[in-house]
Amino acid sequence: MTGSTHPRTGAPGPVGGLSGLRSLLTQRMRSGQLGTLPIVGALIVIWLVFQLLNPHFLSSDNLVNLTLQSAATGVIALGIVLVLLVGQIDLSVGSVSGLAAAVVAIGSVQLGWPTLLAVVVALGVGAVVGVLYGALTTRLGLPSFVLTLAGLLVFAGLQLRVLGPTGSVNLPFRSTLVRLSQQGFLAPAASSAIVAAVVLGYAAMLMVERARRRRAELPVASPVDLGVRIGALALVLGSSVAYLNTNRGVGVTFALFVSLVAVVDLLLRRTRWGRAVRAVGGNVESARRAGIPVRRTFVSVFVACSTLAALGGVLSVGRLAAANQATGGGDANLTAIAAAVIGGTSLFGGRGSAWSALLGVLVIQSISSGLTLLNLDTAVRYVITGLVLALAIAIDTLMRRAREV
Template sequence: MNPDTTLRTPYPMKVLKRGDIGAWPVVGALVAIAIIFSTLNDRFLSAQNLTTLALQMAATGTIALGIIMVLLLGEIDLSAGSVSGLCATVMTIVNVKQGWHPLASIGLALAAGAAIGLLHGFMLTRLRMPSFVVTLAGLMGWQGLLLYLLREGGTINLPFTGFISKLSDTWLPGWLSWLVVAGLVLGSGGVSLLNRVHRSRAGLPVTPVWWLGARSAGLAVLLGAGVLIMSADRGVPLLLVIFATLVVGFDLLLRHTAFGRHVYAVGGNAEAARRAGINVTRIRILAFMLGSTLAAAGGILAASRLSAVNQQSGGSDVLLMAIAAAVIGGTSLFGGRGRAYAALLGVLVIQSITSGMFLLSVDSSVRLMVTAAVLALAVAIDSLARKGPIR
């Protein structure tokens, strides 16, 4: 193929020709979900329901973001739910019973998550245990430790007026919401332009300027619409801002740092990455540490919403929904492909289905079956996309 032709080919068409369909199916699914449920119930797109949806997705989405870090390596983490509950419990115990400062309590919980990830990474790389077995043992072991810590009362309540509980009951003023939107749009566009300049200087194919502009304009419209809708209710929740910041930060980490490139390389072909001089062991350990730390962060956000931790913290379907969100959002189960934004898109799909069916008073069993069908479809699309480019 002529290099000049490659440079001039519209970016979306280049993506489809490579067989990398990215987030387009997820976006289409979101549009379909919005149309179907808004037709069946006019409250689905109301300001109150969308604001509540934004609150609900933060904790699970943060855990899903950690799952993505592990899936990109072609591994799995079945302990994320238990780790989130355990770390939230540790935070609550030292804050409520030991009188620690809330920030110190949160720091200890995040450090505990990182330590657990380090242990899992060590067992994976040094003892050469499969990640499935390592994290399955973690799922049971860390859940058991949580039950041990809560054995006396079973539930510990956080002060409703305390710093940690206020995380889920804080709403941005209008001017700050618009400032955040402007920062995200300008920051995203600036990073994309800078990346284009670097690729152009290196003689690599670049994304057309018009596509970068269209993408920034679309992002501005979506974020602006979200702010307008939520401002009609309580405003933009702080939890959503925290989650969005994590997504943007990890997207930049994965796409614009050596560590991120190494993660994709190891997930694509670990042996080739090793021969290229990449420290595969270090990358795997760091990825598991980041995954468990994000699981701990998700547990903190969940505890903030409930203003308590109990024996069900991190249990139930938390793990399954987090993994489903990561996969539905476009992260490949086979490793080497996916973006941090998959956590946002995937959890938005799941929570939208949950919210819509709740408004329609549909039984939870049906919700689980529909979510399972969406998950199976997402994996099928990923498997077909890996077979080769679209012709």
């Protein structure tokens, strides 16, 4: 994409208005780099279809429930996004989340630990699992697919051992974790303040990026384009939060999930670690020759993935007020992986975004919620989710081929 040049310096000027946006969109379609646009479009279509089939689907009450149900799985999916970015996979995130849930339940109920201590120990278990995966992958060259598949069985067994002969532990409803997960909502003023802070931060980031590109004599977006982006973000966030506030509001757990997504996105795009993750995912050998610490990057990604899986288990046990043998089972495991892929993260490594976890889990939970409102059983949900996943993989493969042409 080319822009006009500065009249004095000859530096590229703003790429202007609607013609610039059309040119950018056309270029991205030809190169297979549409980003999250297809997923956003699919999510809108899903919402419209279910709203036509059941007018309660887009009610504030149902959307609040949908966001609460998305938090735990979304946090686990965020970790999957990270390992996929380096071209690896973790099939044990469900078992790790189940083990973490068991640790929290047993520690806080039977051993009398403070809730915070139980949560910290559970997250520590996840971090240790990540270190183990990273070490075995980088030192011994074990394939992550087989290694984490073995881990799935090992940690599922440990979960059963920790839960004991009863196989189930209930948390009291007065527990801080349960009250926070089930009844914790941001005050309307707090949620509005967060939206304002996010929009201002995004605007500042765009301005800094524009100034940096201008100094480097690269094409820059016009002020109109920047205004459209900032206005669109403000409109989407502001209207969404205002609509949820007509009911119970924004859940604390969902706000935590979105905050983690924003932090990981910032780390991936603005830090040396993030650039290393993308470089390793693009080509391991080239990254190694460029002086990037490949082993350290692999270990850090596995640690982040397993720790986020453990956090997902903590949020799950808080929402359900119980940990049992089914916690973190095959459904949670496959749903988290599917969410990352459906959200736009490539199975081939090097391409994806932290926001893929948010978009992907919203797609899956929207399908689940919509089918529940239509009184359709779990079998239909599995079939539709599988078809959506297959479509996402097909699109990913086609876009990869388009970039290689």
